[in-house]
Amino acid sequence: MPELPEVETVRRGLSERIVGELVVSVEIRHGSILEDCTSDDLGGLAGFRFASVDRRGKYLLLRLELAKGKITLVVHLGMTGQLTWRAKGATVTDRFRKLVSGYRKSEGPHSIDAHTHMVVVCASGGELLFRDPRRFGRILLFEGWGDGNCRRLERLGPDAWRMDHGTLASILKERAGRRAVKTVLLDQGVVAGIGNIYADEACFQARIRPGRTLSGLSGLRIADLARAVDEVLEKGVRNAGTSFRDFVGADGSDGSNQEDLKVYGRGGSPCLVCGKSLRSASIAQRTTVWCSGCQT
DNA sequence: AATTCGCCCTGTCGGC
DNA sequence: TGCCGACAGGGCGAAT
Numbered sequence: 001m002p003e004l005p006e007v008e009t010v011r012r013g014l015s016e017r018i019v020g021e022l023v024v025s026v027e028i029r030h031g032s033i034l035e036d037c038t039s040d041d042l043g044g045l046a047g048f049r050f051a052s053v054d055r056r057g058k059y060l061l062l063r064l065e066l067a068k069g070k071i072t073l074v075v076h077l078g079m080t081g082q083l084t085w086r087a088k089g090a091t092v093t094d095r096f097r098k099l100v101s102g103y104r105k106s107e108g109p110h111s112i113d114a115h116t117h118m119v120v121v122c123a124s125g126g127e128l129l130f131r132d133p134r135r136f137g138r139i140l141l142f143e144g145w146g147d148g149n150c151r152r153l154e155r156l157g158p159d160a161w162r163m164d165h166g167t168l169a170s171i172l173k174e175r176a177g178r179r180a181v182k183t184v185l186l187d188q189g190v191v192a193g194i195g196n197i198y199a200d201e202a203c204f205q206a207r208i209r210p211g212r213t214l215s216g217l218s219g220l221r222i223a224d225l226a227r228a229v230d231e232v233l234e235k236g237v238r239n240a241g242t243s244f245r246d247f248v249g250a251d252g253s254d255g256s257n258q259e260d261l262k263v264y265g266r267g268g269s270p271c272l273v274c275g276k277s278l279r280s281a282s283i284a285q286r287t288t289v290w291c292s293g294c295q296t
Numbered sequence: 297a298a299t300t301c302g303c304c305c306t307g308t309c310g311g312c
Numbered sequence: 313t314g315c316c317g318a319c320a321g322g323g324c325g326a327a328t
Contacts, residue, residue, distance in 0.1 A: 001321075032304085058322080079321055080306085115306090134305050136322060152323085177298070188323080196321070245320085255299090285300075286321070300328075308319085 002077040004193030005236025006247050010083055013250025015053040017085040021272050022049050022123040030117040037141040037276025057156050061201050078136030080246040084110050088125025108252045160193040168226040173282050182210035183284040197264045198284045202228040204263045209295045210288050263289040
């Protein structure tokens with residue numbers, strides 16, 4: 001569920017806290033989250049210093065360096081991943097309350113529980129924690145700061161964040177094939193960062209049915225879609241992400257974008273614009289919600 | 297070429 | 313109250 005706005009929120013929060021920190025040790029508590037690397041490889045990060053935190057699509061790229069070289073720690077949050085910073089002596093919570101309906105207050109730094117799979121201990125006494133109950137998240141490691149060394153990153157299209165509308169529109173048009181609008185938006189090889197929430201929200205905003213064939217849309221409609229994508233992502237970042245269930249920022253606090261969602265998770269409820277019951281169906285193997293009154 | 301399916305996972309929730 | 317099945321879904325690889 002963490003999509004571009006959520007990952008960007010984590011990136012910003014981590015960037016403020018972790019840059020300059022020196023790694024003392026790395027503990028991997030559940031190895032199944034590792035891809036193409038071992039616990040020992042991660043242990044080799046000791047002595048490296050965090051230099052910056054980047055993002056590509058839904059991937060976080062933690063750049064580390066040591067006199068002899070550079071390395072990138074890649075984190076994908078999957079569905080329920082949480083990457084948080086816990087400063088030395090910070091008051092922690094032992095509870096990981098789920099946000100289903102109603103709202104949850106910020107809970108602050110995490111404690112280490114059975115779902116905490118990685119602990120990076122730093123010289124300041126602070127710790128970087130990766131927690132992921134469903135374990136769809138992934139941690140990768142590669143030499144250098146270039147993305148060419150990582151097959152997953154090589155597959156990604158350009159990042160959707162603040163992309164020029166004209167550029168985004170032409171990319172969508174070029175890569176449309178005979179696929180549904182929603183399918184194209186979710187294809188990380190076309191444009192990276194959009195997931196189920198923001199795809200549905202963008203389609204609603206652009207008044208386009210997500211199941212329509214993208215190539216059948218006029219240039220103007222595709223331009224609407226590109227603008228809508230930009231707007232929903234921008235708002236998502238401004239709201240520090242959507243905390244529908246598990247998402248928290250790097251400081252353990254919730255975002256507020258769930259309060260602004262128009263269609264996601266609202267199937268069967270009345271459309272906030274026209275009052276018609278929102279429709280729900282599976283498109284591209286994802287639950288998709290739209291308004292048959294507002295979207296054509 | 298595009299689509300579908302199965303897989304990985306566990307917490308939550310509706311139904312009985 | 314308790315048990316059970318359905319569901320949530322990002323990304324990948326295999327099958328269709």
